Amino acid sequence: MTDKRQSIQERLYELADEKYRVFSQKLTPGKTNILGVRLPVLRKLAGEIVKEDWRAYLKEAMEDSIEPQVTEQGNEAEASMEEASMEEVLLQGMVIGKCKADLEEKLYWTTAFIPKIDCWPVCDSFCTSFKITNNHRERVWEFLQPYLWSDKEYEIRFGVVMLLDYYVLPEYAPLAFAHFDRIVHEGYYVKMAVAWAVSIYFIKLPGLTLPYLRDNKLDDFTFNKALQKIIESYRVEQDTKEMIRGMKRKKTD
Structure with a gap:
């Protein structure tokens, strides 16, 4: 050393x-x-x-x-x-x-x-610090693809958190939603990252995200967590929160 x-x-x-x-x-x-x-x-x-x-x-x-x-x-x-x-x-x-x-x-x-990266604080802090992405979104998007397709929990989380930090934009929303639908991983920190990302997309791009909430391939846990995060947001109107509550998936035996 x-x-x-x-x-x-x-x-x-x-x-x-x-x-x-x-x-x-x-x-x-x-x-x-x-x-x-x-x-x-x-x-x-x-x-x-x-x-x-x-x-x-x-x-x-x-x-x-x-x-x-x-x-x-x-x-x-x-x-x-x-x-x-x-x-x-x-x-x-x-x-x-x-x-x-x-x-x-x-x-x-x-x-x-x-x-x-082996914990969410390291992952999320690093993503927040990588602000050069704002000036090079296309190149960084390309860089992120292997991580979004990874089978490793924190590689996927890295990719997803980068999306919610820098790609909540109309032109990237459909591409992000396609990734969220495709990601199948039992890791808690993957599921929570996807839920967080979906909630941020809805808060910032409600018109584009509401159709996705109504038709998606998210597992029930991730979907309901996304709804919960939307409902907890102070940036969402009360009547919208009531609508979101009505979308919650019921547990099946």
């Missing part, structure tokens, strides 16, 4: 908040390598890294495993500093998003980064 990466890991440990670690762990069941560093703090640190030799940092970071070595006492926050915490993986994604590089180089780093 280089001195630079070690110093970054040491800073992450210094910035950790135990109460926030406990809170974060409740939101990400099964994750044991959480330090408890808040997202605004990570974004600030990423901004500092991109002003330096960020390529060298990413190159070394991408070569390392993301699974922690937990101490004998079982304290997850004391995972071996030879391994990356969830926060360091979040940080790497933010560096890719913030770095001054052209699209193809960012996609190169993204390809290396995606296998490290």
Whole structure:
């Protein structure tokens, strides 16, 4: 490990908040390598890294495993500093998003980064940071296709969250709906991503999305979760919410 990466890991440990670690762990069941560093703090640190030799940092970071070595006492926050915490993986994604590089180089780093996505916070934070998509939608759409067709839970979620972040547009809606209908995966975080995406499409493009809600191939769980998210939105009128409630699928024995 280089001195630079070690110093970054040491800073992450210094910035950790135990109460926030406990809170974060409740939101990400099964994750044991959480330090408890808040997202605004990570974004600030990423901004500092991109002003330096960020390529060298990413190159070394991408070569390392993301699974922690937990101490004998079982304290997850004391995972071996030879391994990356969830926060360091979040940080790497933010560096890719913030770095001054052209699209193809960012996609190169993204390809290396995606296998490290193993929880929804890393996935969703990375998608949010990849704002270069706004200027290159066609090329990024092409890049996303293998992930949308993947059989891996977090690769699919990555693709779906990218759609809801950057492709809620009339010209992309039919293509997105076709993907949602085709995705068949039992992973909870896939189903919830699709439900979330469908709700965002309805909220922003109700005229295009309502026919899809009335005729789609979504499984009952995903469909009903999408309706629930629409109903919970403050951006949807009450009479529309009543209509959406009436579309809920009944459980069948």
